[in-house]
Amino acid sequence: MSVSSTATEALQEDAPVAALRRTPWWANQRIGLLILVVLLSALFGVLRPAFFNQQLVVFPLLRDIAMFTVVGLAQLSVLSIGHMNLAVGRMAAFSMMITGISYDLWHFTLYSGLLVGLIAGTAIGALAGWVIARTGVNSFVVTLALDFLLLGLIPLVYTALTDNAAFVTKPPGMRELRNYSLADICVGNVCGSPAVPQLAIFAVVAMAVVGWIFTRTRLGRELLMTGSSVRAAELSGIPTARRVIVAHAMSGCLAALAGFMLAISTGSIKATIGAEFMLPSFLGPILGGTLLAGGFVSIWGTLLGTALTTVIRKGLDLLGVGLESLNIYLGLILLVALSTDRIRTVLSERQGVRRR
Amino acid sequence: MRRFARSTEMTLLAICVVFFVFLVIASKGDLVSANSLRVLLQFLAVPVLIGLAQMVVLAVGQLNLAVGAIGGFASAAMGVLMADHGVPVPLALLIGFLLAAAAGLVNGVLVVLTRINGFIVTLATMTVLLGVQYRLVGTRTVDAYPQGLKDFGSFALFGVLPLIFIVALIVAGALSVLLRRTVPGRQLLASGGNPIAARLSGISNDRSVIIAHTLSGAVLGVAAILTVASSPGVNKSIGGDWLLPSFAAPIIGGALLTGGSVVVLGTVLAAFIVRFVDTARAEFSLEPSWVNFVVGAVVLGSVVLGQVRTRRQQRRTVVKAPDATVAGGVS
Numbered sequence: 001m002s003v004s005s006t007a008t009e010a011l012q013e014d015a016p017v018a019a020l021r022r023t024p025w026w027a028n029q030r031i032g033l034l035i036l037v038v039l040l041s042a043l044f045g046v047l048r049p050a051f052f053n054q055q056l057v058v059f060p061l062l063r064d065i066a067m068f069t070v071v072g073l074a075q076l077s078v079l080s081i082g083h084m085n086l087a088v089g090r091m092a093a094f095s096m097m098i099t100g101i102s103y104d105l106w107h108f109t110l111y112s113g114l115l116v117g118l119i120a121g122t123a124i125g126a127l128a129g130w131v132i133a134r135t136g137v138n139s140f141v142v143t144l145a146l147d148f149l150l151l152g153l154i155p156l157v158y159t160a161l162t163d164n165a166a167f168v169t170k171p172p173g174m175r176e177l178r179n180y181s182l183a184d185i186c187v188g189n190v191c192g193s194p195a196v197p198q199l200a201i202f203a204v205v206a207m208a209v210v211g212w213i214f215t216r217t218r219l220g221r222e223l224l225m226t227g228s229s230v231r232a233a234e235l236s237g238i239p240t241a242r243r244v245i246v247a248h249a250m251s252g253c254l255a256a257l258a259g260f261m262l263a264i265s266t267g268s269i270k271a272t273i274g275a276e277f278m279l280p281s282f283l284g285p286i287l288g289g290t291l292l293a294g295g296f297v298s299i300w301g302t303l304l305g306t307a308l309t310t311v312i313r314k315g316l317d318l319l320g321v322g323l324e325s326l327n328i329y330l331g332l333i334l335l336v337a338l339s340t341d342r343i344r345t346v347l348s349e350r351q352g353v354r355r356r
Numbered sequence: 357m358r359r360f361a362r363s364t365e366m367t368l369l370a371i372c373v374v375f376f377v378f379l380v381i382a383s384k385g386d387l388v389s390a391n392s393l394r395v396l397l398q399f400l401a402v403p404v405l406i407g408l409a410q411m412v413v414l415a416v417g418q419l420n421l422a423v424g425a426i427g428g429f430a431s432a433a434m435g436v437l438m439a440d441h442g443v444p445v446p447l448a449l450l451i452g453f454l455l456a457a458a459a460g461l462v463n464g465v466l467v468v469l470t471r472i473n474g475f476i477v478t479l480a481t482m483t484v485l486l487g488v489q490y491r492l493v494g495t496r497t498v499d500a501y502p503q504g505l506k507d508f509g510s511f512a513l514f515g516v517l518p519l520i521f522i523v524a525l526i527v528a529g530a531l532s533v534l535l536r537r538t539v540p541g542r543q544l545l546a547s548g549g550n551p552i553a554a555r556l557s558g559i560s561n562d563r564s565v566i567i568a569h570t571l572s573g574a575v576l577g578v579a580a581i582l583t584v585a586s587s588p589g590v591n592k593s594i595g596g597d598w599l600l601p602s603f604a605a606p607i608i609g610g611a612l613l614t615g616g617s618v619v620v621l622g623t624v625l626a627a628f629i630v631r632f633v634d635t636a637r638a639e640f641s642l643e644p645s646w647v648n649f650v651v652g653a654v655v656l657g658s659v660v661l662g663q664v665r666t667r668r669q670q671r672r673t674v675v676k677a678p679d680a681t682v683a684g685g686v687s
Binding site for chain 2: 137146279286334
């Protein structure tokens with residue numbers, strides 16, 4: 001339970017950051033997002049009471065939100081310094097490949113395999129960061145090229161090591177983790193809700209750690225400063241090259257965690273893991289108010305942005321809107337949300353100018 | 357002339373020639389037979405165009421993530437119009453082309469109006485268009501369009517030069533002239549190179565951005581026409597694998613992501629190199645994944661080399677003009 005209390009602390013600590021930016025309350029994106037998520041959930045629940053079915057809808061919904069939040073955090077880590085990671089999905093696939101190898105060939109346990117995967121993700125992220133820092137080439141290009149490289153490499157390894165493009169060895173505990181909810185954790189007589197999957201704990205831990213890094217530690221502050229202005233950061237004695245590497249390593253590590261969560265929830269470790277990560281990885285943080293230009297991140301915003309898109313996806317799905325139309329609505333929502341955000345920023349900037 | 361000899365294009369040309377000779381030797385002369393050459397060029401037309409579509413927006417300092425979605429959406433629209441609604445071929449192709457150009461225009465207008473990063477705008481329009489494409493064709497493959505169009509797609513001059521490849525080259529030539537010789541083209545490059553300087557000289561950056569995105573859409577419209585003409589049918593997966601190659605070609609060709617560069621020839625040559633990698637892969641019957649792996653390595657290698665070269669050039673200019681060291685002391 002200490003985990004969730006850390007998370008609440010992270011929530012409270014987000015407030016001073018917002019206050020520092022002196023945005024009026026109505027310009028706070030996260031409140032708007034929260035209201036939207038609640039309203040939409042209520043709306044879908046009224047239209048289709050099945051929306052609140054704990055086992056069939058809420059449980060997978062929360063599992064998806066948890067996973068895509070971690071994907072969003074992976075992108076957020078590099079957005080904090082104003083970089084992008086186009087290879088999030090492929091980094092997840094790469095680390096899961098290593099995890100799969102560790103299960104298949106070295107017979108690792110579930111969590112030591114996860115650890116190996118996280119290390120692999122961190123390493124590949126750090127490599128991307130190192131290339132960017134060393135050469136000064138745009139992060140977009142470097143991660144794009146890395147994406148190409150991994151896209152080619154991963155299927156080669158899979159065909160070399162497996163029979164049907166998936167690692168079939170499942171360490172004990174993997175299937176349980178997929179289906180267990182908080183109802184399976186009891187403290188005395190009090191059990192958790194059966195609607196909350198245990199996988200969500202991973203996301204909470206990730207949020208708490210990332211939130212702690214960005215709000216409490218010197219490292220986080222330095223990352224954000226690097227994001228606001230590389231030159232100013234360099235002049236104030238921050239080793240920006242090293243911060244770039246750290247940000248990308250964090251991104252790789254979180255991508256690996258997201259890949260692990262996807263592998264658990266689909267029940268197999270295959271080459272296509274993470275193929276659909278790119279869009280959600282940007283959706284969550286950007287909707288939540290993280291700046292593309294760097295210098296400002298919002299961990300709770302990422303959760304809420306992810307929750308919004310996932311709720312919409314699930315709700316429209318239940319309403320019988322075909323798969324084909326989902327993308328149309330998601331794209332339009334993204335555009336509308338960002339345009340309103342732009343309007344809000346312009347308005348609050350105008351106020352700020354007047355005050356000055 | 358000496359400048360050209362040192363340019364990226366020259367390097368690429370040399371790589372192309374060496375690669376080609378190597379392939380001819382490896383295939384024991386098979387590759388220069390009319391049929392192999394025709395196939396080689398046939399599958400080069402669309403990659404050249406999608407590379408150019410990305411190059412245009414890169415020239416103004418923007419990105420277009422929707423290349424595949426615009427192309428796929430336009431192809432699907434054309435296929436459905438011809439097969440399901442019996443629209444005559446020229447009209448259907450024109451509508452598809454205009455739809456693609458309009459999609460590009462919408463991208464540009466949205467970027468200018470909302471001031472959101474082009475990356476995000478095109479990410480959103482990509483999502484929307486993918487949905488529209490899926491709604492148009494669903495899970496089926498539309499192939500009931502007139503034979504005449506397919507004949508156009510597979511026709512080759514002298515049995516060697518596919519018509520669609522010539523179309524792609526004409527588009528490349530037109531684009532090159534447009535960007536280098538016309539006023540809107542020069543303005544576009546000026547906006548890409550230095551927006552502030554461009555604005556101070558009375559150029560509308562907004563207009564440049566809109567023109568670049570519209571041009572990108574139009575080029576993709578042509579790419580969609582060629583795709584419909586040359587492929588056996590139109591389905592939802594068309595355009596799905598365009599995004600990465602669209603960036604690979606201009607970047608290998610030497611385009612700057614920050615804008616202001618035209619590398620039509622470089623983009624075309626880079627498309628050749630990627631195609632050669634694919635041919636080599638087929639020649640040695642390796643896994644298709646190798647192509648992506650090699651292309652990734654080449655992209656990374658070429659940007660790193662490009663960076664090294666610019667740095668060396670900068671150093672040289674700094675030595676020549678000592679004033680510059682004072683002006684740009686920190687960098």
